[in-house]
Amino acid sequence: MKYIYLSLFFVFCSVKSNAQDFKFGDYTHDDLALKNTVIDSNANAIVIREFGTARIDNDDVRGRMMVEYLYHVRIKIFNKQGFDQGNISIMQHVYGNDAEDEIRDIKGVTTNYVNGTFKQTDLDPKKIFKEKKNKYRNLTKFTMPNLMDGSIIEYSYRISIPRIFNFRNWEFQSDIPKLHSEYIAYIPALYNYNVSLRGALKLNDTKAELQKECLRISGVSVDCSKMTYTMKNIPAFVEEDYMTAAVNFKSAINFELSDYQTLDGSKRNVTKTWKDVDNELVSDKSFGSQMKKKDAFKDLMPELLKNTTDDLSKAQAIYRYIAKNIKSNGFIGIYSETAVKKALETHSGNTGDINLSLIAALSAANIDAEALILSTREYGQVNDLYPVITDFNYVVAKVNIGDKSYLLDASTPLLPFGLLPLHCINGKGRVINLKKPSYWYDLIASQKDYTRYNFIATLTKEGKIKGELLTYSSGYAALKKRKGIQAANSVEEYVEKLDEKMPKISIGKYEIQNVDSLEQPLIEKYDITINSYDGTSAAQILFSPFFIDNISKNPFNLNERTYPIDLGAMTESRCSIQLTVPEDFVLTEQPKDLNIALPDNGGRYLSSTSFMNQVINFNQLLQLNKPVYHPAEYLSLKELYSRIIQLQKTDIIFKKAK
Structure with missing residues (x-):
């Protein structure tokens, strides 16, 4: 994770900044003509402009300091896939003693350009509702009206926050690209915040100004630092598998109160040892x-x-x-x-x-x-x-x-x-x-995510593959399966659901050991039958040795990943198949043997197939030897999975000897 710590004690600019909120509902032809190719041709929506301010103010009624926050955004929606940008959910913290973030002044409008004219639909205040998420958080929700391809939605709101330790942070990056994002923080001279820029992107502009008499406390005027942070042409943050919280990696400005001065000049530390x-x-x-x-x-x-x-x-x-x-x-x-x-x-x-x-x-x-x-x-x-x-x-x-x-x-x-x-x-x-x-x-996982499969089977003259599949699971693999058994209410129902997921495979006798013996590997034994062909008409038999532990989708699809690949634990999966075929069958095709190693002993994939004395022996191994991979290793992992997926599309093919 990348943090850049910024000091609030800049040399103040002598010229006032032009940074300010943009006019609500004031659109241009450029907004209407905007295409998704401007930053990302795959974008379903884009933020045209985003603006926020936060300042500390004195709540005379409640007798406490508050953070007053304003948010205003304008978004262009390109297609139906972008309609979810019109579903707004604003989180409010609940602090106990009836104290919570107070939201107000919500307004919104959807603008469509239809038959050469602008048509605006205002957000109906009656369709704004509050939802209790849990005892610590509430949500204020609304949906922007009259959405269609090409809509421009715009909304704004204010929040009063009865806690000043965590000044309102600002995320420059979100799940859609942004053309312009601007944030102004007014920090009273009495307060000293640790300010950090997180993420891989850089600010386009930072300004510091002196704002005179921005706050009055007990009749005393206090000056402020007016900090303006601007970022432009911001790519969307794309979440992939194997990552911790997105908040760790999105480009953002974070504020944490370090210390403050009282009006009598004494200093109070907030950041403790x-x-x-x-x-x-x-x-x-x-x-x-x-x-x-x-x-x-x-x-x-x-x-x-x-x-x-x-x-x-x-x-x-x-x-x-x-x-x-x-x-x-x-x-x-x-x-x-x-x-x-x-x-x-x-x-x-x-x-x-x-x-x-x-x-x-x-x-x-x-x-x-x-x-x-x-x-x-x-x-x-x-x-x-x-x-x-x-x-x-x-x-x-x-x-x-x-x-x-x-x-x-x-x-x-x-x-x-x-x-x-x-x-x-x-x-x-x-x-x-x-x-x-x-x-x-x-915090390191004490066990691997480990699975081993053994399948010993025979191809019958009737065209069926019959055998026993034996599976050993430990670590997180065993935990996942035990949760599945618990969710199914019984081993019997678990096996039934497993059978339903495999239409070409039927499960006969079964036995699952160590369901409750958590220190032992979970052992599963299944007698299975695979319908291979109609013995009277099939010219050849196709058998995929990858029906076990198949990888059908690459979890890594970005051209570049700027955050770590965090698996949480090392993983290992082994598969061994021994298939005996009748004497009048010959092997005509088989998957290519593959041996790929990741750099720096990061892992490997092995696959081999042999045929001797009417027995096909297949072995497969996937090892990932690191719980966390650096972003520089991303393309190697992506290529590894790509080659595995291509290999697993191939079959073992038999046919009867003439």
Whole structure:
């Protein structure tokens, strides 16, 4: 991730900037004639102009400082695929104590050029509605009216934000290209923000001016820095598979309050040290206090640990108990919502309730357990230069036994001991100890995403391929399959759905082992029959050895990728097929052998086919040896998958000998 840190203490321009909001509804012929070829010929819509301002103001009624934010945008829609740009959803944070972002002054208009005249349709205020997303966020939604190919939509709104720590950030990049994006931030001289430019793109222009008397506090006038940031001809940010949160990589300006001065001249630090954060978390009744609730588990320990022999088996028993007895309520967070004791009684809680309970239970068994706070992959990466507690949205347990550490998340009960869910594998987390200073810890998957397939079969004279398919899965591959079995409610229904997905293959007898033995590989055994041909009329038999673990679509389709390829874990997939054919059949075609290696031991793909003594032997291996690949390695990965897909379009072909 690329960050450029900017200072607000520029030399102020002596000439006033012309940066200002553009006039609502004032279109030009250039807007009407605009084509999608201007930046990206594949664009379904484009931002013609986008403008925003944010300033700190004093709310005299509520007696607090606010961030006042204005947003205004004009978008040209080229085709029906661009209509979704007219579905607007504005997020509002809920802070507790009835405090939330307040949205107002919403207005919008859709303009169409029909038969040589402009036709404008205003947004109906009655069709603006509010939706409660969860206890922390609300959404204000509306849909722009009368959309058609070539429409120009325009809307604006204001938000009052009752929190000044995170000044309103600005994203220059979105899912459609932009011709012009401009943001003005008014920062009072009393406030010092850390400002960072994130992403691969550069600003076209940055201006700093002095705005006199922009704010009054307790009758005292305060000057401001008026910062203008402009970016032009911005390509769309295209999301692909194998990436963490898009917010990590989109070009944007971020603001975080570092310190401020009071009117009497004293300085107050907002950006704390980790020592400050440690003290706050350890003393917090919803965090550190819950880690100390060992007494809630003391009566459980004799029964829970009666069959254990060492600290590892004790930790495993406790982990399984918490995972089984406290189910996730769907909410995540680093803090406990209901407290450990209540979570045990109700058998429900958020991630904080569950994993802080786990830490307390482990401590009750005299096992060294710490809390590790992290940011999930979809939430964004944490800032490791200075503490920002809002960067973290998840907590897990770190258990230290001997010279080895295990990361545990009991809110995902199908995980084997020591494996975090993939959404937690995101850079690094911060370990919080009740007695020692906190420290950073790398979040690395402890197991590969591993699958092995063995298929031993026979081609019958009736034209059917019959055999046993044996599959071993571990790590995230096993987790995915166990979730599938759980979602199907039973092994029987899981197999039925699997059978339905393969119309040319029928499943007979089956056996699935270790469904509940999470530390063991998941083993699947299937007797399968593949209908190959009508034995009386077929001149040749086509058999695809790639019917197992087939890759039909390349996950990498960009000409260039500016952000990492983040798989989360190393992966390995092996396939072995042994097919015996009747003596009167000969092999006429087979897939080419392929051996491709990625640079720097990044991975490889192997495929080989041989035919001897009426037995076809096929082997395939795909290894990706890195959990994360640099953008410079992207084209190598793209080419690897492209060649695999081309190979997997070929078949093994037999025919009867004359």
